[in-house]
Amino acid sequence: MSASAQLGAQGDLDSAVEAVVRGLHANGTKVVCYVTGGASQAVAWLLGVPGASATMLEVTVPYCRDSLVELLGEEPAQFCSAAAAAAMARAAYRRAADLTPFGTPILGVAATCALASDPPKRGEHRAYVAACSGDESRVAWVLAQASSSEPTDPGLGLIPQPSAGRATGSGADDGSGLASAAAAGAPQQQEQQQQQQQQQQQQQQQQQQQQQQQQQQQQQQQQQQQAGAGSTDPAWDELQETVSPGPDPLGELLAGRARCVEYSGGRVFVDAPRSGRVYLPGSFNPLHDGHRQLLAAACRAAGKGPEAGCFELSVGNADKASGRGMLPIEEVRLRVTQFTATDTPVVVTSAPLFVNKAALFPRSLFVVGADTAARLVLPKYYGDSEIGMALEFSLMRNNGCALLVAGRADGATGQFLQLSDIQVPATLVVSAGGHPKHAIACRSCCPSHDAHNLEQIAAARRKLSQQNVPLSRHEGPFDR
Numbered sequence: 001m002s003a004s005a006q007l008g009a010q011g012d013l014d015s016a017v018e019a020v021v022r023g024l025h026a027n028g029t030k031v032v033c034y035v036t037g038g039a040s041q042a043v044a045w046l047l048g049v050p051g052a053s054a055t056m057l058e059v060t061v062p063y064c065r066d067s068l069v070e071l072l073g074e075e076p077a078q079f080c081s082a083a084a085a086a087a088m089a090r091a092a093y094r095r096a097a098d099l100t101p102f103g104t105p106i107l108g109v110a111a112t113c114a115l116a117s118d119p120p121k122r123g124e125h126r127a128y129v130a131a132c133s134g135d136e137s138r139v140a141w142v143l144a145q146a147s148s149s150e151p152t153d154p155g156l157g158l159i160p161q162p163s164a165g166r167a168t169g170s171g172a173d174d175g176s177g178l179a180s181a182a183a184a185g186a187p188q189q190q191e192q193q194q195q196q197q198q199q200q201q202q203q204q205q206q207q208q209q210q211q212q213q214q215q216q217q218q219q220q221q222q223q224q225q226q227a228g229a230g231s232t233d234p235a236w237d238e239l240q241e242t243v244s245p246g247p248d249p250l251g252e253l254l255a256g257r258a259r260c261v262e263y264s265g266g267r268v269f270v271d272a273p274r275s276g277r278v279y280l281p282g283s284f285n286p287l288h289d290g291h292r293q294l295l296a297a298a299c300r301a302a303g304k305g306p307e308a309g310c311f312e313l314s315v316g317n318a319d320k321a322s323g324r325g326m327l328p329i330e331e332v333r334l335r336v337t338q339f340t341a342t343d344t345p346v347v348v349t350s351a352p353l354f355v356n357k358a359a360l361f362p363r364s365l366f367v368v369g370a371d372t373a374a375r376l377v378l379p380k381y382y383g384d385s386e387i388g389m390a391l392e393f394s395l396m397r398n399n400g401c402a403l404l405v406a407g408r409a410d411g412a413t414g415q416f417l418q419l420s421d422i423q424v425p426a427t428l429v430v431s432a433g434g435h436p437k438h439a440i441a442c443r444s445c446c447p448s449h450d451a452h453n454l455e456q457i458a459a460a461r462r463k464l465s466q467q468n469v470p471l472s473r474h475e476g477p478f479d480r
Contacts (some may be wrong), residue, residue, distance in 0.1 A: 002075035013094045018049055025051035029250075032058045032096040034088045036068060037080060039111035039127065057099045062181055074262070077329050080114040082139045082242070085128035088112065090271075093132040097272035101307045102345040103265020106272075108132040134270045140241040144261075162170045237370040246270060250329055250336075253350060254315060259360055263336055264310070273360050274310075278404075280367040281312040281357065298367040300430035311343040312366075326350075332428030354403070355392040373405045375425050384426050 013021070015324055024031075024046075033056065036040050040061050046052060047059065062068040068084075069075045071091055076084040094106025113127040128141040249270045252258040262269040280295040295309045302308075315332055317325035327335075332348060339346035351357045354376065357366060368376070375381065382389040396402075407418030 006208070008443060013045060013048055021049040023047055025049060025055045026056075029055065029107050030057050030096055030100050031107045031109055032060075032092040032099070034060050034062060034071065034092045034108075034110045036062050036088075036112050038113035038115035039129075042111060046233040047411055066376065080112050080126050081331050082128050082130070083140055085110050085112050085130035085141075085151075086132070086137055086139050089130035089132040089137065093134060094272045097262075097269055100276075100309055102262070103267060105265075105267065106134075106269075116457065124369065134272065135246045135268060137244045137246070138241065139244075140239070144283055149449065151275050184233055239385040250332055254326060254329055254332075256350070260346070260347050260349045262310075266340075266343065273347075275361055276308075276363040277308045277361065278304055278365045278367065279357070279361060280309070281314065281316070281354075284311065284313055284335055284338065284346075287311075287335075287344075292344070294367060294406055298365070298406070301404060302365050310347055311339065312357065313346055313348050314352045314357075315348060316350050353392070354401075355395050358396040358399040358401035361401070365402050365404050367404045367406060370405060370407050370419065370422065373403065373419065374422050376403075377422065379425075382420045 033042070033046065040063065043061065045058050046056060060264070062071045065079065066078060068088075071090075072084075072087050075105070076087060078084060088110030089108045091108065092110055093106065094109055096106035109129075109131050111127065111129045113125075115125050115127065121322065124143050126143055128139060130137065130139040246252075249261040249268055252270065253261050258271040260271060260273050262272065262274075278295070278299050280291065280298065282291065284291065291311065295311065296306055299306050299309045313332070313335060315327045317327075336346060336348060337342075349357070349360060351360050354366060358364070379386050379389055384394060405419045405422075406462065407416055410415050
């Protein structure tokens with residue numbers, strides 16, 4: 001259906017297309033859409049129907065080559081191909097995750113088309129449409145022979161119409177040619193009459209089958225012509241679709257083919273890291289209420305709602321050489337079950353070090369206890385190099401990340417251990433500088449005391465920041 005047919009005299013969208021778009025807007029899934037080439041006409045369709053704000057998060061048209069390469073992070077082998085459309089859909093899926101709260105149903109949609117152009121296009125018209133939902137990917141494509149007389153319609157081919165002469169097998173035939181050929185070649189001898197009659201019976205059966213096929217084909221063509229009267233679009237020769245169910249998410253993570261697997265809202269999000277959140281890393285063996293209280297307290301101290309918080313379970317071990325020690329997949333599944341059974345968000349990563357976590361989740365806050373914070377400033381974790389340690393903290397800051405340090409009550413002495421009790425090397429103090437961006441969360445074993453400490457410390461830190469009071473020597477590396 002051409003764009004002129006899809007848009008009425010008053011600029012209204014064709015009713016059939018509008019019905020499809022309304023259905024998309026009504027299903028509650030949040031969508032990011034990347035389109036290029038002739039598919040850019042779809043932007044007007046998606047945003048021109050009321051209700052788009054309930055579905056559409058972002059629509060981007062990377063029209064030039066460099067724009068598409070930047071979006072994908074690499075140059076595709078072919079810019080108009082099923083592989084390129086699938087890669088665009090995966091990128092749109094990751095973007096949708098980054099724009100939505102944990103557990104929100106999302107979809108990445110993409111289309112890339114090579115259609116009629118001026119001067120006339122050579123070769124086939126191609127249109128590839130892909131969708132990625134995390135657990136599976138779909139790619140559909142249509143092909144049509146190009147013609148120099150075809151119009152340069154920007155909406156060309158986005159809703160393909162079958163050709164009136166589209167073949168269903170070896171070609172349409174009314175049977176008259178076959179019958180006349182049989183009659184012309186019939187022998188005149190008496191002894192061959194019986195053989196001729198058998199041949200004629202077979203031919204009549206073939207003719208009847210062909211006539212039935214023709215009638216069905218004509219009915220389909222009439223219905224299509226009524227739905228798209230006046231269309232000047234090309235004859236579509238091929239329509240195909242592939243569905244690729246996603247493999248085991250945790251298996252993909254352990255194999256290094258996915259960076260993270262998130263479980264939230266009863267859904268699984270594969271290789272879609274979310275930035276700007278509050279993460280509480282840990283081994284969670286087992287998960288307990290103290291973990292939940294700490295994450296909630298950290299979100300409050302950071303000035304964020306509880307929906308911004310998520311637990312982070314790394315399958316790697318920072319204490320093992322090069323961080324290459326991995327938890328067995330069976331153990332990972334058991335620990336994840338603790339979260340899914342209570343609908344608690346958790347993201348599983350292969351990022352054992354905080355510099356790895358910062359690269360995966362930029363502009364995020366990571367919650368650590370006082371004991372963990374004390375270990376983080378030990379040079380042994382950085383090749384016994386204080387300079388190497390300072391470099392990793394610098395990389396964290398460059399990714400816009402910070403640490404929220406939670407204190408604890410020492411059971412033996414009764415002393416409340418917090419950030420100021422940690423001996424921070426001078427190299428980190430020098431590299432930090434500046435003023436605090438986030439409150440430091442301090443937590444005790446008592447929930448009421450915990451809330452009191454958090455509120456007092458958060459208020460004090462905001463006041464110091466407003467007064468431009470510099471950081472103390474113990475606060476720098478954790479509060480940037």
